[in-house]
Amino acid sequence: MSLQAKNPSLKSHRKIIHIDMDAFFASVEQLDNPALRGKPVIVGGAPQGRGVVAACSYEARAFGIHSAMPSARAYTLCRHAVFVRPRKERYQEVSHQIRAIFSRYSPLVEPLSIDEAFLDTTVNTLNNPSATHVAQIIRGDIYRTTGLTASAGVSYNKFLAKLASDQDKPDGLTVITPQKARSFLRSLPIRRFYGVGKVTEQKMHGLGIRTGRDLEKFSQAELTAAFGSSGCFFYDMARGIDNRPVQPHQTRKSIGTETTFQEDIYQLEEVLNILQSLANQVGNALSRKKIGGRTLSLKVRYDDFTTISRSCSKRAGFYSQHDIWQQVPPLVAATEAGRRKIRLLGLTISNLLDEIPPGGLRYEQLLLPFYSKEDNSPTTLIAKIRQANNNVDCFG
Known part of the structure; x- marks a missing residue:
């Protein structure tokens, strides 16, 4: 039985951390090869072929390079970039080390990908009431164990914690408290909201919705009429409502x-x-x-x-x-x-x-x-x- 099942009242007082490794693949390559540190590193296919960018360092991102971009295009943007073939086994090895660290602090860990995860630290092994302190400790453990940095977001639900982790990258920590959530969301560009892709963003722009403040003005019925079942979801997101629990055991979809x-x-x-x-x-x-x-x-x-x-x-x-x-x-x-x-x-x-x-x-x-x-x-x-x-x- 989960900790939340034992104490249903925790649902309204969750303390969620989202950990996101900084430029994970490229950072591992720079860690293993010091000669790459400080250089624009692109993990992916060679620019002479038909490969794409799997990941890139922050030095490469400064040139406008991003994941899923054709490697040939990335080369035109930064001709002195260093292209490295992916080493999946090595990334998995480091990922296992990081997940072992997570498990020291909470049994409620939900991996999202090889380099990010949610942790519910409402109840944690340190008996520390501050999720912010727990996040700081975890980030320190990751650095000491792997030599890599991670950014963290802390809030009372998954949606806000994930937004927070992206606010101060790399090697940052952002906390969104219940008191700050509404003002934070009102200033947020609509493309940053979970579930808003390019098509939905264009549709929202057509309705005059460009920020969370604009989204908040629409009723649940109006959003449902415009976006179907997703309308209720967007209505809640604009108000900082997200009751999804951290799910440690994800079933294959x-x-x-x-x-x-x-x-x-x-x-x-x-x-x-x-x-x-x-x-x-x-x-x-x-x-x-x-x-x-x-x-x-x-x-x-x-x-x-x-x-x-x-x-x-x-x-x-x-x-x-x-x-x-x-x-x-x-x-x-x-x-x-x-x-x-x-x-x-x-x-x-x-x-x-x-x-x-x-x-x-x-x-x-x-x-x-x-x-x-x-x-x-x-x-x-x-x-x-x-x-x-x-x-x-x-x-x-």
Whole structure:
């Protein structure tokens, strides 16, 4: 039983810390190679190829470089930048050290990624009533153990704690008390609010919402009319309300894989063959874990870096390579594959199901080639599958 379950009154008096490592990947590289310290370091693919920036140091950020930017573009912005290939095993090793530190102070730790986490320190192992002091101690432990700096945000809920950790980077500590929350949120640009992406930001700007103060002027009914179920969420956010607990044990939400090509692909037949391989990989992963999922999503990134997704749901669920492959061609048909060059393809199963279908999981031997010679036309294959599986709804 969680600490909050034992004492429900803690919900309204939570003390939440958000720890975010500073430029984590690049900082690890600078730590391990002192010659890189003080230099613009870019972790990612080489600029001569088709790689992207996975992470970069603050020295590189000063030139306008950011993650997910094409490495070639990053090079044009900073020609003296040092490009380093990612070392995932090393980053995982340091991440494990950091998480071990978190666990010393609270059992309620919710990792968000390899380099950040929420901690609920309402009740902590130090019996220290000050979450600010606990955050300072944790940051000191991280530095002494790893040689890396971390920024921290402290507040009474997750939303505000995460905002706070980004206020004084790198190596900063910001506290947002209940008394300061409303004034802080009123001055905050709307793009900084959790759940507001580019599309939502543009829609809010169209309604005259540019800051938290503007958002606060809208009623819950008005926001719901404009943004659907997210409207209630935005209404609460503007008022500093976030009752989400820190969840130590996160359940997996999806299983998927994707691949980026050294050269853009164009032929529809090639697209289908690659997706068949991805379907095999995802299907095998489902089989190993003995789970399925109700939603299949196709991710396509075109040569201009425009990225789209097409999804379909099936009540019976997806449990095998065969289940996935049956629905891939109609999803492909809903894209511009065959008409535009493509640099990345991906498949993901979400809305996971724990139960095994009647008769158990289906293990099938796939035949090569992936479709018979008489059906070798991708157009024919897509047309056939479009007519089948009428119980599947596709959406973008």
